[in-house]
Amino acid sequence: MTLNTSVRLARRPAGMPVADDWLVEAAPMPDPGPGQFVVKTQLISLDPAMRGWLDDRPSYLPPVGIGDVMRAMTVGEVVASEHHRFGVGSVVLGTFGVQEYALSDGDGVTMVDSRLGTPSMYLGILGTTGLTAYFGLMELGKPRAGDTVVVSAAAGAVGSVVGQLAKLSGCRVIGIAGGSEKCAYVVDELGFDIAVDYKAPGLRNALAQACPDGIDVYFDNVGGPVLNAALGNLAMGARVVICGAISQYNAEAPTPGPSNYMSLLVRRATMSGFLVFDYVNEYRVARKRLARWVADERLSAPETLVKGTVADFNDVLLRLFSGDNVGKLILDVRTG
Amino acid sequence: MTLNTSVRLARRPAGMPVADDWLVEAAPMPDPGPGQFVVKTQLISLDPAMRGWLDDRPSYLPPVGIGDVMRAMTVGEVVASEHHRFGVGSVVLGTFGVQEYALSDGDGVTMVDSRLGTPSMYLGILGTTGLTAYFGLMELGKPRAGDTVVVSAAAGAVGSVVGQLAKLSGCRVIGIAGGSEKCAYVVDELGFDIAVDYKAPGLRNALAQACPDGIDVYFDNVGGPVLNAALGNLAMGARVVICGAISQYNAEAPTPGPSNYMSLLVRRATMSGFLVFDYVNEYRVARKRLARWVADERLSAPETLVKGTVADFNDVLLRLFSGDNVGKLILDVRTG
Numbered sequence: 001m002t003l004n005t006s007v008r009l010a011r012r013p014a015g016m017p018v019a020d021d022w023l024v025e026a027a028p029m030p031d032p033g034p035g036q037f038v039v040k041t042q043l044i045s046l047d048p049a050m051r052g053w054l055d056d057r058p059s060y061l062p063p064v065g066i067g068d069v070m071r072a073m074t075v076g077e078v079v080a081s082e083h084h085r086f087g088v089g090s091v092v093l094g095t096f097g098v099q100e101y102a103l104s105d106g107d108g109v110t111m112v113d114s115r116l117g118t119p120s121m122y123l124g125i126l127g128t129t130g131l132t133a134y135f136g137l138m139e140l141g142k143p144r145a146g147d148t149v150v151v152s153a154a155a156g157a158v159g160s161v162v163g164q165l166a167k168l169s170g171c172r173v174i175g176i177a178g179g180s181e182k183c184a185y186v187v188d189e190l191g192f193d194i195a196v197d198y199k200a201p202g203l204r205n206a207l208a209q210a211c212p213d214g215i216d217v218y219f220d221n222v223g224g225p226v227l228n229a230a231l232g233n234l235a236m237g238a239r240v241v242i243c244g245a246i247s248q249y250n251a252e253a254p255t256p257g258p259s260n261y262m263s264l265l266v267r268r269a270t271m272s273g274f275l276v277f278d279y280v281n282e283y284r285v286a287r288k289r290l291a292r293w294v295a296d297e298r299l300s301a302p303e304t305l306v307k308g309t310v311a312d313f314n315d316v317l318l319r320l321f322s323g324d325n326v327g328k329l330i331l332d333v334r335t336g
Numbered sequence: 337m338t339l340n341t342s343v344r345l346a347r348r349p350a351g352m353p354v355a356d357d358w359l360v361e362a363a364p365m366p367d368p369g370p371g372q373f374v375v376k377t378q379l380i381s382l383d384p385a386m387r388g389w390l391d392d393r394p395s396y397l398p399p400v401g402i403g404d405v406m407r408a409m410t411v412g413e414v415v416a417s418e419h420h421r422f423g424v425g426s427v428v429l430g431t432f433g434v435q436e437y438a439l440s441d442g443d444g445v446t447m448v449d450s451r452l453g454t455p456s457m458y459l460g461i462l463g464t465t466g467l468t469a470y471f472g473l474m475e476l477g478k479p480r481a482g483d484t485v486v487v488s489a490a491a492g493a494v495g496s497v498v499g500q501l502a503k504l505s506g507c508r509v510i511g512i513a514g515g516s517e518k519c520a521y522v523v524d525e526l527g528f529d530i531a532v533d534y535k536a537p538g539l540r541n542a543l544a545q546a547c548p549d550g551i552d553v554y555f556d557n558v559g560g561p562v563l564n565a566a567l568g569n570l571a572m573g574a575r576v577v578i579c580g581a582i583s584q585y586n587a588e589a590p591t592p593g594p595s596n597y598m599s600l601l602v603r604r605a606t607m608s609g610f611l612v613f614d615y616v617n618e619y620r621v622a623r624k625r626l627a628r629w630v631a632d633e634r635l636s637a638p639e640t641l642v643k644g645t646v647a648d649f650n651d652v653l654l655r656l657f658s659g660d661n662v663g664k665l666i667l668d669v670r671t672g
Binding site for chain 1: 579599609614
């Protein structure tokens with residue numbers, strides 16, 4: 001009998017998640033019923049939004065329940081099937097959770113098209129990550145050639161794509177990242193025009209120097225003082241895109257909002273939020289564009305694959321918040 | 337020789353402005369040169385934005401300089417003229433400042449059209465106040481019939497107009513005001529559906545009760561905890577219009593921003609700022625509409641006229657911040 005090891009939420013974390021917040025459980029691998037199939041997990045996506053799913057408060061998705069398998073986007077291979085479309089051997093993308101095997105009826109499942117990209121790309125540049133960057137920048141940021149575009153967490157999964165797409169759009173791109181190594185990376189490897197280190201003092205002034213005509217598009221992944229500094233440097237008619245707030249996800253007390261929000265008035269600017277799921281009907285077109293740019297080497301899709309088992313989930317998750325990783329962070333549970 | 341008494345900024349206020357922040361000066365009334373005219377002040381507009389003009393920081397207008405006449409919109413009568421368009425006896429609207437007489441070359445001056453409204457209406461419903469309400473609500477709030485519209489400082493000059501225009505647009509309107517008297521006023525006199533008292537505890541819950549389907553349009557004049565409570569109650573696709581932040585204008589230390597701004601993401605909402613001056617080319621059309629609605633008694637234009645001299649400016653200004661006045665606050669310096 002094959003066992004399915006899963007990672008379940010044992011209790012809601014206070015601040016940074018710890019090992020005791022999770023329960024690692026083994027149960028028999030499920031069998032597919034009619035119209036169902038079983039996916040063997042290969043790659044697990046790690047995303048800052050996961051932290052939000054652990055808190056018991058209303059959001060765009062219900063919180064993960066106590067005792068439930070942790071929600072996660074994964075890529076896996078169908079190993080048993082009674083489904084007309086997803087046959088054994090299919091490689092698929094879905095919200096299968098942090099477990100070795102998942103049962104599915106195909107709802108919300110995408111076939112991985114190897115002509116477009118590798119399985120890991122389906123979690124990164126062709127997955128929610130790349131699509132979030134694409135729709136957030138294009139639909140809300142509305143970049144025009146010549147605009148100054150600033151993106152925070154510039155070396156991260158979403159930020160690295162946003163900056164490159166802004167360059168493709170003819171914009172001047174400034175990345176905000178933590179430390180000289182990441183700053184060098186976004187300029188040298190990703191082709192950003194300038195990088196600004198948010199760990200150095202005087203972020204607001206550093207942004208002012210990097211953006212003498214102000215910021216036309218600010219794409220925010222971090223919140224907190226970085227968002228506030230960007231709001232202090234807006235150009236007239238600026239668009240501020242709220243994509244995430246990773247600096248706040250593990251806060252144990254309410255964090256202050258951006259006190260410079262009145263710049264929206266002075267600069268006649270707009271700050272909007274979005275969720276990539278709203279654009280699901282346009283995913284296919286966007287994936288093709290992103291894949292084409294990657295194939296043409298106009299877009300690089302940085303990723304960090306960490307080898308391990310599902311039980312390593314919490315350790316790998318924490319790398320998102322320590323600011324160590326570059327590009328898309330993936331837990332690779334393939335053996336051999 | 338006729339003297340011109342003016343109120344000049346003696347020093348920058350710390351917090352609430354006090355008498356010693358001003359210098360009341362008398363000098364000879366100016367004579368018009370070629371292409372100039374002299375306006376005798378009748379009515380002086382009191383606006384929350386005035387407080388911002390006193391701080392030495394970059395904004396949409398340069399700060400009032402030390403020793404300069406205090407900037408103010410006024411209505412007055414031309415008493416001497418060498419100007420081809422503005423002859424003696426013309427009643428005009430302009431940024432003539434807190435003084436008895438002003439010299440002008442006609443730049444930025446509007447003729448008061450008595451067919452549209454009274455002189456005081458040109459500072460209120462037909463002036464920057466009413467136009468701010470009109471363009472902020474219509475252009476940024478984009479109200480649709482059936483929407484739930486919430487406005488703060490609902491008994492104030494701008495808020496009272498915003499709520500009435502939202503009713504005219506077929507919306508359900510909730511006003512936020514301070515105290516039971518003002519709350520009764522916005523419902524009984526202005527026709528709002530519900531009033532919520534921000535001074536009572538539990539504002540966020542009170543708004544949730546008043547807006548069971550969430551807030552589609554939030555028009556903010558106050559900032560601070562009221563803005564934050566509204567952000568916690570947005571409907572999907574909500575529009576948040578930032579018009580002012582009167583709760584913060586006299587703060588002596590930086591005030592926290594709205595910590596609930598991440599609702600913009602969860603609710604796919606937009607928060608934008610604007611300045612009425614951007615719509616100057618559309619003023620004429622808007623004034624006609626507003627005047628028509630007033631004439632048809634579909635729109636009431638509450639105003640509070642305080643009799644006095646220009647030297648009373650600071651005392652009257654403070655009424656804006658004490659939350660005592662209702663509707664447009666005007667210092668009436670006409671004699672007799």
